[in-house]
Amino acid sequence: xVGITLGIESTAHTAAVGIISPDGTILADEKSIYTPExxxxxxxxxxxxxxxxxxxxxxxxxxxxxxxSSSDISLVSFARGPGLGPCLRTGATAARSFGHKLNIxxxxxxxxxxxxxIGLLEGATDPVLLYVSGANTQVIxxxxxxxxxxxxxxxxxxxxxxxxxGREVGLEFPGGxxxxxxxxxxxxxxLPYSVKGMDMSFSGLITSSLxxxxxxxxxxxxxxxxxxxxxxxxxxxAERALAHTGKNELVLGGGVxxxxxxxxxxxxxxxxxxxxxxxxxRSLCVDNxxxxxxxxxxxxxxxYQLSExxxxxxxxxxxxxxxxxxx
Ligand code: AMP
Ligand code: MG
Numbered sequence: 246x247v248g249i250t251l252g253i254e255s256t257a258h259t260a261a262v263g264i265i266s267p268d269g270t271i272l273a274d275e276k277s278i279y280t281p282e283x284x285x286x287x288x289x290x291x292x293x294x295x296x297x298x299x300x301x302x303x304x305x306x307x308x309x310x311x312x313x314s315s316s317d318i319s320l321v322s323f324a325r326g327p328g329l330g331p332c333l334r335t336g337a338t339a340a341r342s343f344g345h346k347l348n349i350x351x352x353x354x355x356x357x358x359x360x361x362x363i364g365l366l367e368g369a370t371d372p373v374l375l376y377v378s379g380a381n382t383q384v385i386x387x388x389x390x391x392x393x394x395x396x397x398x399x400x401x402x403x404x405x406x407x408x409x410x411g412r413e414v415g416l417e418f419p420g421g422x423x424x425x426x427x428x429x430x431x432x433x434x435x436l437p438y439s440v441k442g443m444d445m446s447f448s449g450l451i452t453s454s455l456x457x458x459x460x461x462x463x464x465x466x467x468x469x470x471x472x473x474x475x476x477x478x479x480x481x482x483a484e485r486a487l488a489h490t491g492k493n494e495l496v497l498g499g500g501v502x503x504x505x506x507x508x509x510x511x512x513x514x515x516x517x518x519x520x521x522x523x524x525x526x527r528s529l530c531v532d533n534x535x536x537x538x539x540x541x542x543x544x545x546x547x548x549y550q551l552s553e554x555x556x557x558x559x560x561x562x563x564x565x566x567x568x569x570x571x572x
Contacts, residue, residue, distance in 0.1 A: 247545045248319030251307065251343070252538025253300065255336030256328025256356045257380060258287055260296035262303040263534030264311045264318070267542060269366050272311035274528055274535050275303045281418055286408075293331025300339040307534070315347055322541025325353030325555070326562030327381075333558035341556070352541045353555045357564045358392050359536040361385055362543060364496030367523040373492050375483040375511060378499030378532070379404035379419075382445060382479065384486045385564055387572060392564050395486040396443030403475055404501045406447040410471065413455050414464060425504050428472050429465035436474045443485060445478050476507045480514045493520040502530040547571025 247267050254261040258280070264273040279295035281287050308315060323340035326333055337353065344351035361374040373386040373395070382398040401409070404421055411420015416427075436453050439446040454471045458464055483495060495515045501507060508524050515522035529535060549570050 247542050249313065249317055250320040250322055250538040250542040251304070251318045252534040252536070252541060253321070253323040253336045253340050254356070254532050254534045254537045255296045255300070255332045255339075256324045256326065257332060257532065258292055259532035260299040260303060260336070261532060261534035262300070262307040263536070263538045264307050264313065265535055265538040265542060267546065269539065271535050272313065273307035274533055275307045275310065276533060277303060283417065286412075287329070289329040289331045292329060293335045296332055296335040300335065304339070304343065315343070318347065318349065320350055320352065320541055320545055322352050322354055322537050324356040324359065324537050325557065326559040327356060328560060330558070330560050333560065337556070337558045350545070350551060351556060352544060352549070352551060353557065354537060354540045354544065355562055355564060355567045356532075356537075357381060357383060357385065358567050359540040360498035361392065361496060362540045363498065363525055363529055363536040364494075364523050365543075366539060367496070367525050369494045369496050369521075369523045371492055372494035372496040372523065373483060373486045373490060374496045374498055375479060375502070376498045377403050377479055377501035377507070379408065381499065382447070383564065384443070384482050386486060386490050386492060387569065388490060390569055392567055392569065394564050395489065396445065396482040399441065399444050399446045400448040401451070403447055403479065404499065406451045406475070407471075407501070410451050410454055414458055419500070421501055421504065424468045424472065425506065427465050428468040428506070430469045430473075432466055432469075433473055434462060434466060434470040436470055438474055438478060440478050440481055443482055445482060447475060450474060472504070472506055476504070476510050479507070480510050483511065484514050484518065487518060487520055494523065495520055496523045496525070498525065498530055500531045503527045544571045
């Protein structure tokens with residue numbers, strides 16, 4: 246029987262610690278976000294350093310806010326990947342030192358699968374996940390023993406694309422939320438809409454949006470058109486995944502899923518095909534420790550057999566590499 250689980254997230258810019266009880270009650274959700282210097286992108290080593298400094302306090306704060314002591318924790322879970330090497334190693338080190346000190350099991354889990362499984366806390370049972378974050382854009386669902394990637398970006402993640410556009414037009418990091426605020430319709434500028442089979446491509450869309458801005462189009466109008474185009478592409482692929490798999494639940498995950506327009510579009514699409522759209526609250530859409538704790542807890546409750554590999558980070562730990570023994 247799995248007791249209370251502490252989860253550590255550190256794959257990219259967010260260092261986070263979450264605590265969850267076996268019935269899914271969230272007991273703590275603490276985060277600290279690394280912000281790159283003005284005008285630059287994320288620097289993996291600097292982000293890793295930020296996480297190394299932040300994690301001990303995040304663990305203390307999480308225990309305090311849950312009103313628990315470390316001896317109440319019976320499992321520690323961390324994100325093995327995918328992510329940036331220095332960031333992943335920092336989280337794994339924190340998990341190992343916490344776990345070894347308490348002599349409790351340590352489990353490394355897949356970050357993308359965690360975004361999907363948190364949807365089950367919202368009431369979904371077997372959803373298609375539209376996962377739109379900084380580095381990742383994937384449409385994922387469970388099928389025949391594995392989580393399969395039904396479609397994904399062929400170049401950059403949508404969030405990184407929005408951040409890049411933001412940086413070039415003078416918005417501070419992260420650009421996504423600022424683009425959302427600026428966005429103003431109803432005039433839709435024609436931008437490249439690249440869905441190729443079940444995959445998407447965003448870099449041409451970002452470049453083209455920048456060119457429209459440089460050639461004198463209003464920023465508000467470019468932001469609006471960029472959002473409409475990118476979100477329609479993502480929803481189209483998610484819809485086709487629902488159709489192919491015959492599933493009728495959609496879950497949104499990743500930082501970009503904080504966007505109200507994307508939420509609205511996904512809800513409309515789901516409704517039109519009699520599916521249910523589950524949208525976790527924003528603190529659970531962004532990278533967080535709760536989903537890492539939850540996935541570790543679900544895996545162990547499902548008799549997952551720990552091995553040497555569960556202790557090692559893997560920068561390229563793809564969604565479909567996870568052997569699913571807990572469903
Ligand atoms: P994550 O990698 O899941 O932590 O998400 C971070 C990404 O989400 C960044 O690229 C942000 O720009 C993006 N993001 C956060 N909030 C919003 C929003 N309201 N609209 C669009 N993108 C957002
Ligand atoms: Mg993420």
